[in-house]
Amino acid sequence: xxxxxxxxxxxxxxxxxxxxxxxxxxxxxxxxxxxxxxxxxxxxxxxxxxxxxxxxxxxxxxxxxxxxxxxxxxxxxxxxxxxxxxxxxxxxxxxxxxxxxxxxxxxxxxxxxxxxxxxxxxxxxxxxxxxxxxxxxxxxxxxxxxxxxxxxxxxxxxxxxxxxxxxxxxxx
Numbered sequence: 060x061x062x063x064x065x066x067x068x069x070x071x072x073x074x075x076x077x078x079x080x081x082x083x084x085x086x087x088x089x090x091x092x093x094x095x096x097x098x099x100x101x102x103x104x105x106x107x108x109x110x111x112x113x114x115x116x117x118x119x120x121x122x123x124x125x126x127x128x129x130x131x132x133x134x135x136x137x138x139x140x141x142x143x144x145x146x147x148x149x150x151x152x153x154x155x156x157x158x159x160x161x162x163x164x165x166x167x168x169x170x171x172x173x174x175x176x177x178x179x180x181x182x183x184x185x186x187x188x189x190x191x192x193x194x195x196x197x198x199x200x201x202x203x204x205x206x207x208x209x210x211x212x213x214x215x216x217x218x219x220x221x222x223x224x225x226x227x228x229x230x231x
Contacts, residue, residue: 060090066098066125072106079113091161094123098167102126107135111142120146123165127196132173136201137182144188151190162191169198169226180206184213192219196226 068074075097100106106129113119126139143163150159166189180202189195197210207227214222 061092062094062096063090063092064094064096065100066096068100071101072103072109075100075102075106076109079109079118089117089120091120092122093161094125095119095121096125097129098125099128102129102131102135104132104135104138107131108138111135111138114139114142114146117149120150120161121163122161124163125165125167127167127169127171129171130173131168131171132201133175133179136168136171136175136179140179140182140185140188144185147187147190151187163189164191164221165194166192167196168200169196171200173201174203175201175206177203177206180209184209184218186218189219189222191221193221194224194226195219195222198226198228200227202227 063078065075065078070077097110102110107126110119110126114121129135131139143166147162150162197207202210210225213219214225
């Protein structure tokens with residue numbers, strides 16, 4: 060399985076949990092996906108925390124993650140960021156075992172309008188979170204205008220060493 064495209068499904072948090080954590084855990088193994096699309100699935104923070112748990116526990120490794128339009132708030136944003144940093148750390152420490160070829164290179168967080176705080180974005184900008192990220196979409200993600208200057212500084216300071224494209228809405 061290379062791609063799992065579940066966009067616009069109404070299953071929400073419980074449905075995502077049943078996909079990522081089947082009842083029979085004996086069939087559960089690390090899923091390495093080139094693309095996971097959960098756009099327009101009403102996950103909210105609870106569903107994002109299920110996704111984060113799958114990353115943290117090593118059940119999921121994704122190269123291209125689309126969590127646009129999922130109603131992610133501050134709590135989900137922080138949980139996802141922390142989980143992705145754990146995955147990146149595991150991949151760097153043991154690349155063959157942890158699917159380094161599937162390191163996160165594309166992340167779409169767009170259209171999650173709930174405001175994100177400075178603390179949320181501090182978590183996002185911590186070193187080692189996105190060592191392989193090339194494309195980042197933050198359009199209408201709830202990230203405030205002032206944080207885009209901080210993002211630019213983080214890019215300049217090589218905290219996102221491989222970034223090529225950042226999308227965001229018009230701002231001052």
